[in-house]
Amino acid sequence: MNVKRYILLAFFLLLANWAFAQANPTVVRIRLGSSVKFAVRDQAGLSSFQWYRDGKPIANATAPLYTASVAGLYQVVAINADGCKSDLSDGFLLIIEYADLAVHKISEKRYVGPGEAFEYQISVQNNGNIDATGVEVVDKLPSNLKYIGIIGDPMDNVTVVNNVISWKIPLLANGQKMVLSLKTTAIKAEKVINIATVTALEPDPNLANNISTDVKEIIGEVVVPNVITPNGDGKNDVFKIVGLELHPENTLSIFNRWGNEVYRSNGPYKNDWNGNGLNEGTYYYLLKIKEKDGSERSSTGWITLIKD
Known part of the structure; x- marks a missing residue:
């Protein structure tokens, strides 16, 4: 045939x-x-x-x-x-x-507190086999974040209205990646959840990577607990000082009721003391912190160690 x-x-x-x-x-x-x-x-x-x-x-x-x-x-x-x-x-x-767009948003890894400026980076990449047109990245900043500005050269295709950032890219070639860096500041101490999305005119086979979520913990004032119960239930198992992350230059000493030192941190305290080897009872701490302006402050208090 x-x-x-x-x-x-x-x-x-x-x-x-x-x-x-x-x-x-x-x-x-x-x-x-x-x-x-x-x-x-x-x-x-x-x-x-x-x-x-x-x-x-x-x-x-x-x-x-x-x-x-x-x-x-x-x-x-x-x-x-x-x-x-x-x-x-x-x-x-x-x-x-198709144009397979992927967006990724990430905040600075360093610890920050309220009123302290920090950066976000938004990247968008076209993993498809054709150019993407009419690309738009939208980042709706949560109410706890205040927009400061763009890092680097100003960009005409970025607008900010009512804390909503719109980044428009007329054409993103297949395989091309673009990055936008922003500076923001948090109003108060809390966990900040920030979501960025991307769309284009072309069909996209993978919508799962069209959205990116970043979670940033804004650290508040130093809070020292007065009880620990190291019984392995995941609650108060260690002497955790909240907010200590903002003060990396610190030392912690713990004393028994007779004034004998039973613990001293080797360098900055890592929130890991659990009273191992000690009897139940009341203990006393001395926490020394170096502030960001170079000044030093000390705080003292008591801790109750309870073992089931």
Whole structure:
């Protein structure tokens, strides 16, 4: 059977143009979510067909017409009334076009307190196989954050209205990455949850990476507890001084009721003392902190150690 008799042709939905396959696969491009139809041109003397994608037969694809929406190389085998099969025909290489945008937002790793400026970095990348157009990154700053400005050169395509940052990118080429750095400050001590999203005009097969969430803990004043219960229940198991992260230059000493030192931190205290090896009772602490302005302050108090 002469395979040249059975040449594939294709037409797009809503189009009347027919495109004939050549000796080499003809490249056909469609957008994600759409489809294209392939057909056998000359059906005279043929009784059945078998369509193939990437060299493998497609289940139940035995008609002279096949609608494709999955990327791959499409070919057909024609079978006449006597059961004689042709070779695999010339085919069409179907490419699905899409722009896979991924956004990532991250805050500075250092500890900060209320009123202290810190940075956010927003990056957006096109992992698709075509350029993305009409790209927009939106970052709705929570009420506890105050926008200060952009770090680096000013950008005409960034606007801020009512604490909502809009970053518009007319075109983001496939494989291209762009980064925007912002400076903000927190109003009060609390956990700040900040979400950035990205959209484009092109279809996107992976919407999960179109959103990015950053969680930033804004540290408040130093708070020292007065009881620990190291019983392994995850509550008050260690002597944890809240807010100490903002004061990395510190030392902690703990004394028993006779004034004997039973613990001293080796450098900055790491919130890890649990009274190991000591009896229940009341103990006393001396905490020395170096402030950011270079001044030093000391605080003292008592701790009750309770063991179940």
